[in-house]
Amino acid sequence: SSCPSGLLIPPSNTLIVFSLVSGGTSIAALFLAGYIPGLLMGLSIMVVAGIIAKRRGYPVSPKPSCAQICDTTVKALPSLLLVILIMGGIIGGIFTATEASAIAVIYTLVLAVLIYREVSLKQLPKIVLESAITTSIVLLLVGASMGMSWAMANADIPYMISDALLAVSDNPLVLLLIINIILLIVGIFMDMTPAVLIFTPIFLPIALDLGIDPVHFGVMMTFNLAIGICTPPVGSALFVGCSVANISIDKVIKPLM
Numbered sequence: 001s002s003c004p005s006g007l008l009i010p011p012s013n014t015l016i017v018f019s020l021v022s023g024g025t026s027i028a029a030l031f032l033a034g035y036i037p038g039l040l041m042g043l044s045i046m047v048v049a050g051i052i053a054k055r056r057g058y059p060v061s062p063k064p065s066c067a068q069i070c071d072t073t074v075k076a077l078p079s080l081l082l083v084i085l086i087m088g089g090i091i092g093g094i095f096t097a098t099e100a101s102a103i104a105v106i107y108t109l110v111l112a113v114l115i116y117r118e119v120s121l122k123q124l125p126k127i128v129l130e131s132a133i134t135t136s137i138v139l140l141l142v143g144a145s146m147g148m149s150w151a152m153a154n155a156d157i158p159y160m161i162s163d164a165l166l167a168v169s170d171n172p173l174v175l176l177l178i179i180n181i182i183l184l185i186v187g188i189f190m191d192m193t194p195a196v197l198i199f200t201p202i203f204l205p206i207a208l209d210l211g212i213d214p215v216h217f218g219v220m221m222t223f224n225l226a227i228g229i230c231t232p233p234v235g236s237a238l239f240v241g242c243s244v245a246n247i248s249i250d251k252v253i254k255p256l257m
Helices: 013-021 027-056 066-091 097-115 121-154 157-168 172-189 192-209 214-230 236-245 249-256
Strands: none
Touching (some): 013 027, 013 121, 013 192, 027 097, 027 214, 066 097, 121 157, 121 192, 157 172, 157 192, 172 192, 172 214, 192 214, 214 236, 236 249
């Protein structure tokens, strides 16, 4: 269940999509802003899971030796350096977020082929094709959302929604609470990327009118929608978790809530 925190901790695809839809909010700023909320979310889930496990007396794996810890750390180090490479380059102004993605692909490819030997050169054409298909789906959604954003702005829909919300209250905290509740419900029934594409053009103008920073709003929106990947009926993390644990979803839903 710690998957939601990974959507806030860079490099996060959801924050990149938000940057595109919001009209160019700084990806570097979004990445930096996502660290603390992501770590807080992950640590909170770990604490609760740890307390429940201790109360119920779940079995514990044997404590690893220093040699095992050192060996695992050395093996994981090349992969962990990827985050330092990406964030260090973006924050240091060495390359843009777009260039960072290309460098990350080259770095991971070298790791997969030469270091970990998990990918062979014969598999590359298939991997490239699958990546192109996945990327094209996201870009098609982004393009459609841009068109929808223009259509909604042309029809004054964000202003109508803004007026309706302001009729309830003019307190920014109250309006943020209402937006969060709406996003929480949306996250239950809709996957994150379509939700960001559809609701950013609606809620971001309202947030900007309230004086809320787009970086703050983007992280808040991602944090909220991330909860939805653990809840049915569209909980991708829930389905994967149940599959790995070999347990039916109906047994997980009650304790998950």
